[in-house]
Amino acid sequence: MATRRLRAFKRWMKSKGFEWSDALDFVDTPKEGIAVRALCQLKEGDVVAKMPKEACLTIKNSGACGIIEDAGFEGHLALAFVIMYERSLGCDSPWAGYLQLLNQQECLPLVWTLDEVNELLCGTELHQEVQEDKALMYEDWKESILPLLDLAPSKLNPVFFGIEQYFAARSLISSRSFEIDDYHGSGMVPLADLFNHKTGAEDVHFTATPSNYESDNDIDGNNSDESVTDEEALAQNSSIDATDFDTAHVSDSECSSDIGADPSMLEMIMIKDVSSGTEVFNTYGLLGNAALLHRYGFTEQDNLYDIVNIDLDLVLKWCSSLFSGRHGRARVSLWRRLGYSACGIKNSEYFEISFDGEPQVELPILLYIMLLPDKAYHELDLSVSTAGKRDESSKTTLLYDKIYPNKSSNMSKKFLLTNQVCDALISLADMRESLYGSESIEDDIEALERCSLVSEKKVYHSSVLRISERKILQKLRNYASKPLNKMTNHSPRRKLRRTTKKS
Numbered sequence: 001m002a003t004r005r006l007r008a009f010k011r012w013m014k015s016k017g018f019e020w021s022d023a024l025d026f027v028d029t030p031k032e033g034i035a036v037r038a039l040c041q042l043k044e045g046d047v048v049a050k051m052p053k054e055a056c057l058t059i060k061n062s063g064a065c066g067i068i069e070d071a072g073f074e075g076h077l078a079l080a081f082v083i084m085y086e087r088s089l090g091c092d093s094p095w096a097g098y099l100q101l102l103n104q105q106e107c108l109p110l111v112w113t114l115d116e117v118n119e120l121l122c123g124t125e126l127h128q129e130v131q132e133d134k135a136l137m138y139e140d141w142k143e144s145i146l147p148l149l150d151l152a153p154s155k156l157n158p159v160f161f162g163i164e165q166y167f168a169a170r171s172l173i174s175s176r177s178f179e180i181d182d183y184h185g186s187g188m189v190p191l192a193d194l195f196n197h198k199t200g201a202e203d204v205h206f207t208a209t210p211s212n213y214e215s216d217n218d219i220d221g222n223n224s225d226e227s228v229t230d231e232e233a234l235a236q237n238s239s240i241d242a243t244d245f246d247t248a249h250v251s252d253s254e255c256s257s258d259i260g261a262d263p264s265m266l267e268m269i270m271i272k273d274v275s276s277g278t279e280v281f282n283t284y285g286l287l288g289n290a291a292l293l294h295r296y297g298f299t300e301q302d303n304l305y306d307i308v309n310i311d312l313d314l315v316l317k318w319c320s321s322l323f324s325g326r327h328g329r330a331r332v333s334l335w336r337r338l339g340y341s342a343c344g345i346k347n348s349e350y351f352e353i354s355f356d357g358e359p360q361v362e363l364p365i366l367l368y369i370m371l372l373p374d375k376a377y378h379e380l381d382l383s384v385s386t387a388g389k390r391d392e393s394s395k396t397t398l399l400y401d402k403i404y405p406n407k408s409s410n411m412s413k414k415f416l417l418t419n420q421v422c423d424a425l426i427s428l429a430d431m432r433e434s435l436y437g438s439e440s441i442e443d444d445i446e447a448l449e450r451c452s453l454v455s456e457k458k459v460y461h462s463s464v465l466r467i468s469e470r471k472i473l474q475k476l477r478n479y480a481s482k483p484l485n486k487m488t489n490h491s492p493r494r495k496l497r498r499t500t501k502k503s
């Protein structure tokens, strides 16, 4: 359905030099927002849309560029300022035709109230992360944007630069921005941001050709912004290719005079055939539900990329229920000296449990070491100390000798998964599960069935997230409950990882 806002947007795009294939239908529904459909068959290699870089909403293109440079804003803080600034200009903004198409904000947990975050995300992978995001972004706003309002009250209308407006702009950046090139950095790319996501099954790719401009803020080409978190850097970037001219799709569609692609234009290229009448999807990356909800405000049922994490602190808590605190610390220390580590950074380390309930191998190894009888532990500790500066692999062999005394060549996990290690995994699954509160997974499933995706988006997606995490914990219990002799000797997806360095 071509709504008024879509018609106005199309007029705006025409006036700014956008080109798009007649075969694309932009559909606007009050319940689901905008989606892109194929009006006739689209072929792999078709360039279906071209967007001029100068029409993208970026720091360099915006009239706010001078204020931003004077204030020293960078990264997504600066881009959020751009969005607020252009919004404050109303119809006078060169992007008015684009901005009128966007919702005020995207319904990410970032813009939920703290009460909603605490109630709906309790126990999930997102709970702490969203609390931290909110606090950090509030600090950013208070330290950077608020003082500017006092300095330039005549230029900036505070109504458009408040904390709510800042969070709203950040939610749009998280869910819709693209990395354009070294000169522009990340920005809003009208039209490219109308395609919805499908995990691992995209039809269309966004391509950004290098710019002709020199980056004037970064002569060594390293345009990194320390304030940009991993989260931010990943916002839609995974759906973006820097076009390699040698391999760029050459389209045979009307829109495809693409040989020697124009560096001033961005393109959407079909990467597979799509039949008439179906939706054309982009992909925002191979993301689990926590990441999807965090960055884009939605989840997918049965998402193969889901994981749940078990914090190292929780493992230590479990250990201290059986042994002394000293025992736990000593065993972790030995595990580290053997070259193992968990994911994450110091003081916030965790172990991933994959969609099929399999723990990353460093976890059962740690549990195994925690459960070693004292005599075996002391022998291993002594051998590791004696090995001293020997290389890591020979130290690890010492552990393998303990775990696989007779089968050092067959390092199947089944030798690691002793009854005690399996019991520990089950206890850890129970402890992790208790973080969700007193409602059972069945309660959650019932609540999800009762809830409307349209009118109760927050409840719906947080329930899907909680249920998908709890199902993984169930699978972890099943994994740990299989009798050893029935354990399949499936090759671990992750090999024994000896990570002495963490990213």
Ligand SMILES: C[S@@+](CC[C@H](N)C(=O)[O-])C[C@H]1O[C@@H](n2cnc3c(N)ncnc32)[C@H](O)[C@@H]1O
Residues within 6 Å of the ligand: 032, 033, 034, 035, 106, 107, 175, 176, 193, 194, 195, 196, 197, 198, 295, 296, 297, 298, 299
């Ligand atoms: C880049 S925009 C895509 C266009 C958007 N539908 C619109 O109305 O403008 C990204 C947002 O679209 C929605 N979205 C994209 N893919 C989705 C999906 N598979 N399921 C539900 N919502 C999706 C989410 O709200 C997301 O934050």
